Amino acid sequence: MNDLKVVDARCKYCGIPLRLMVDAGYDHDPMKLLPLACCNNCGDTRIDWRQVNWRIARLVSLLIANPGNEKIKESAIKGFKVWVPEYLRLTGQFTRRTPTPWNDEIAHILADDPKKAGDTLKSLWPLKPKATQQMIEV
Numbered sequence: 001m002n003d004l005k006v007v008d009a010r011c012k013y014c015g016i017p018l019r020l021m022v023d024a025g026y027d028h029d030p031m032k033l034l035p036l037a038c039c040n041n042c043g044d045t046r047i048d049w050r051q052v053n054w055r056i057a058r059l060v061s062l063l064i065a066n067p068g069n070e071k072i073k074e075s076a077i078k079g080f081k082v083w084v085p086e087y088l089r090l091t092g093q094f095t096r097r098t099p100t101p102w103n104d105e106i107a108h109i110l111a112d113d114p115k116k117a118g119d120t121l122k123s124l125w126p127l128k129p130k131a132t133q134q135m136i137e138v
Helices: 030-036 040-065 070-095 104-112 114-122 133-137
Strands: 004-010 017-023
Touching: 004 030, 017 030, 040 070, 040 104, 040 114, 070 104, 070 114, 104 114
Parallel strands: none
Antiparallel strands: 004 017
């Protein structure tokens, strides 16, 4: 049975202190793992966020590839109404802030100018806080 080496680290996203347990048989420098470390909340949320972001990007690419196609635009608006609220929820969870409230107008803004979708979505992120003592004690 191998012993575990304990290494202190911080979440690369929110800064919460972490304690990594590295197998003593690990052949590489465990200090190289520190920049990759993240807490469960941030890691899980990032995975979910990536999937939702992919779905939104797919809708945006359809709009860009088919400009002026009203049927695709209507379908994209319906898709945005499903996925953008989830995107907002996940950004709030990831940043540990109240998410930006959903508004149907966001779907129409994305559909009307899909080339600016990245800027539009980025503007919806709440500000990301640094770790606080209250977060550390959780």
